Amino acid sequence: xxxxxxxxxxxxxxxxxxxxxxxxxxxxxxxxxxxxxxxxxxxxxxxxxxxxxxxxxxxxxxxxxxxxxxxxxxxxxxxxxxxxxxxxxxxxxxxxxxxxxxxxxxxxxxxxxxxxxxxxxxxxxxxxxxxxxxxxxxxxxxxxxxxxxxxxxxxxxxxxxxxxxxxxxxxxxxxxxxxxxxxxxxxxxxxxxxxxxxxxxxxxxxxxxxxxxxxxxxxxxxxxxxxxxxxxxxxxxxxxxxxxxxxxxxxxxxxxxxxxxxxxxxxxxxxxxxxxxxxxxxxxxxxxxxx
Amino acid sequence: xxxxxxxxxxxxxxxxxxxxxxxxxxxxxxxxxxxxxxxxxxxxxxxxxxxxxxxxxxxxxxxxxxxxxxxxxxxxxxxxxxxxxxxxxxxxxxxxxxxxxxxxxxxxxxxxxxxxxxxxxxxxxxxxxxxxxxxxxxxxxxxxxxxxxxxxxxxxxxxxxxxxxxxxxxxxxxxxxxxxx
Ligand SMILES: Cc1cc2nc3c(=O)[nH]c(=O)nc-3n(C[C@H](O)[C@H](O)[C@H](O)COP(=O)(O)OP(=O)(O)OC[C@H]3O[C@@H](n4cnc5c(N)ncnc54)[C@H](O)[C@@H]3O)c2cc1C
Ligand code: FES
Ligand code: FES
Numbered sequence: 001x002x003x004x005x006x007x008x009x010x011x012x013x014x015x016x017x018x019x020x021x022x023x024x025x026x027x028x029x030x031x032x033x034x035x036x037x038x039x040x041x042x043x044x045x046x047x048x049x050x051x052x053x054x055x056x057x058x059x060x061x062x063x064x065x066x067x068x069x070x071x072x073x074x075x076x077x078x079x080x081x082x083x084x085x086x087x088x089x090x091x092x093x094x095x096x097x098x099x100x101x102x103x104x105x106x107x108x109x110x111x112x113x114x115x116x117x118x119x120x121x122x123x124x125x126x127x128x129x130x131x132x133x134x135x136x137x138x139x140x141x142x143x144x145x146x147x148x149x150x151x152x153x154x155x156x157x158x159x160x161x162x163x164x165x166x167x168x169x170x171x172x173x174x175x176x177x178x179x180x181x182x183x184x185x186x187x188x189x190x191x192x193x194x195x196x197x198x199x200x201x202x203x204x205x206x207x208x209x210x211x212x213x214x215x216x217x218x219x220x221x222x223x224x225x226x227x228x229x230x231x232x233x234x235x236x237x238x239x240x241x242x243x244x245x246x247x248x249x250x251x252x253x254x255x256x257x258x259x260x261x262x263x264x265x266x267x268x269x270x271x272x273x274x275x276x277x278x279x280x281x282x283x284x285x286x287x288x289x290x291x
Numbered sequence: 292x293x294x295x296x297x298x299x300x301x302x303x304x305x306x307x308x309x310x311x312x313x314x315x316x317x318x319x320x321x322x323x324x325x326x327x328x329x330x331x332x333x334x335x336x337x338x339x340x341x342x343x344x345x346x347x348x349x350x351x352x353x354x355x356x357x358x359x360x361x362x363x364x365x366x367x368x369x370x371x372x373x374x375x376x377x378x379x380x381x382x383x384x385x386x387x388x389x390x391x392x393x394x395x396x397x398x399x400x401x402x403x404x405x406x407x408x409x410x411x412x413x414x415x416x417x418x419x420x421x422x423x424x425x426x427x428x429x430x431x432x433x434x435x436x437x438x439x440x441x442x443x444x445x446x447x448x449x450x451x452x453x454x455x456x457x458x459x460x461x462x463x464x465x466x467x468x469x470x471x472x
Pocket of ligand 2: 330332337349
């Protein structure tokens with residue numbers, strides 16, 4: 001087995017193009033489990049941790065451009081104000097040690113339906129920036145997930161960054177499943193209110209073959225909030241309940257060892273109703289970012 | 292085979308190894324530093340926690356060749372018999388272990404955790420928008436140490452030991468800012 005540790009992004013892309021069955025490694029929190037148990041026997045390991053561009057974030061074109069290799073711990077401490085939904089999701093991932101190494105880029109490339117970054121990225125309306133020696137393209141995150149652990153990444157491409165619009169209103173993340181090392185979400189839900197666009201963003205995790213949005217719920221709620229954005233009046237409980245039902249209706253869950261499909265649907269409706277209630281309460285209090 | 296320079300506890304060694312060898316196996320089997328334990332080999336127990344440039348990571352989920360030239364600290368590097376690290380002393384004083392298998396991971400993790408807390412890193416139980424300097428309550432310690440399991444259930448002693456050292460740290464920090472140990 002070979003090991004390559006490129007020091008530049010160009011070298012990394014060339015190595016990826018030259019060896020299509022190379023396995024990239026960032027934080028290693030998914031890859032190493034496969035290696036330690038012999039499930040993964042790559043001919044070439046491509047270490048991305050020494051590529052400076054991947055370890056940085058900045059703002060570009062109004063969006064936060066988060067390098068694929070920035071660990072969750074830094075998302076939490078450095079971006080909690082701009083990307084609260086993603087930071088909340090990151091706080092629930094694995095354990096502190098996992099969060100010191102695990103990355104959003106690795107979560108995206110693994111594309112597990114249970115990955116915690118996904119609902120937050122869907123709700124925020126993020127784009128994945130992928131690159132190869134052929135060039136760079138941006139993929140709306142909702143189109144990035146293609147099946148259970150399958151993504152739109154071609155075999156010569158790497159995830160360069162994820163571009164996330166900073167919050168303009170309250171965001172929430174909720175996950176069912178005890179939060180501790182080794183816990184995979186039974187179901188998860190991300191919500192973002194976008195008062196600037198009078199829009200609502202949602203993301204569902206662990207309740208369909210891929211992470212997905214709940215478009216009917218988003219449209220319904222945006223309609224109900226028409227007028228309320230300005231008045232900041234109370235949200236009728238029936239609206240929150242209906243929103244919860246529509247979110248649950250977007251799921252296509254399975255029964256497995258972690259929970260039944262029925263439980264997941266129920267849990268989603270409850271999480272959607274609660275997160276909306278919290279987010280709207282924040283908005284009514286004059287959520288600082290909407291001033 | 293690949294060659295890597297491992298810098299562990301202030302000593303540098305050149306090691307030839309298969310690139311797929313974990314940092315945990317390299318420490319235990321090549322450098323014979325067996326203080327770091329292998330509980331699960333899949334990131335779930337924390338027994339293999341070590342410090343890299345002061346940050347706590349899981350050695351079982353790290354590739355040895357990824358860590359060439361980085362400053363690695365294992366439990367052997369924290370203190371020596373007769374000159375223990377304050378956390379090692381506190382674990383003894385407060386019965387922070389029974390069989391001891393998880394202890395080196397607990398102690399390395401606690402060292403990293405206290406540094407994170409001093410740097411103002413929030414946890415999931417930290418009140419929202421709390422600035423820095425939230426005191427290390429029992430709930431905070433339990434959450435921040437949640438990556439380290441103890442099959443013997445010595446958690447109460449572990450929390451007491453850490454809380455003791457954190458309290459001492461806090462006092463030292465307010466009384467004499469330059470205090471060092
Ligand atoms: C004990 C434990 C608990 C966990 N808990 C959670 C949890 O609660 N929630 C959760 O979502 N996940 C969890 N995980 C899974 C894992 O930590 C995350 O998926 C993490 O985001 C992976 O990031 P990484 O940098 O460690 O990825 P790696 O392991 O380095 O890589 C993961 C995959 O992405 C590929 N890859 C990495 N970077 C790139 C790139 N830039 N371009 C292209 N491909 C790339 C790799 O080839 C590999 O296929 C857990 C894992 C463990 C071991
Ligand atoms: S041995 Fe590394 S976490 Fe269990
Ligand atoms: S003391 Fe035995 S596992 Fe913790």
